[in-house]
Amino acid sequence: MTPQLLGTIGLYLSAVISTAGFLGFVMLARFWSSRGGWHVFWYMLMISWVLDLSSLAHFADPPWFVWLRVATFAVGMPFVLAWRNWIIFDLQLRSRKSGAYRSRRHPQGGGMDG
Numbered sequence: 001m002t003p004q005l006l007g008t009i010g011l012y013l014s015a016v017i018s019t020a021g022f023l024g025f026v027m028l029a030r031f032w033s034s035r036g037g038w039h040v041f042w043y044m045l046m047i048s049w050v051l052d053l054s055s056l057a058h059f060a061d062p063p064w065f066v067w068l069r070v071a072t073f074a075v076g077m078p079f080v081l082a083w084r085n086w087i088i089f090d091l092q093l094r095s096r097k098s099g100a101y102r103s104r105r106h107p108q109g110g111g112m113d114g
Helices: 003-028 035-056 063-098
Strands: none
Touching: 003 035, 035 063
């Protein structure tokens, strides 16, 4: 078994796992009821989409497929990653303002350094 074949098998397996996880999430979770749920929806979709596109590219690569990949990597993925960063930083700033990181033993700061 060559490293290339092993990597290809890993790609296909990852695509199947991520797509199954995304479909399970869509069918079972009430993602539409919260900002975090919508984010998880789009993040899981993009991971599955990228892995699926990479897997399908091994079988065929027509010109329209190239443009689909361009749209995915030039628009979809940057937008979802920027959104993810904004949510993470927004949550960090909100939790610091509310004191969520303060330790019970150290009311003036959190953990070992504060």
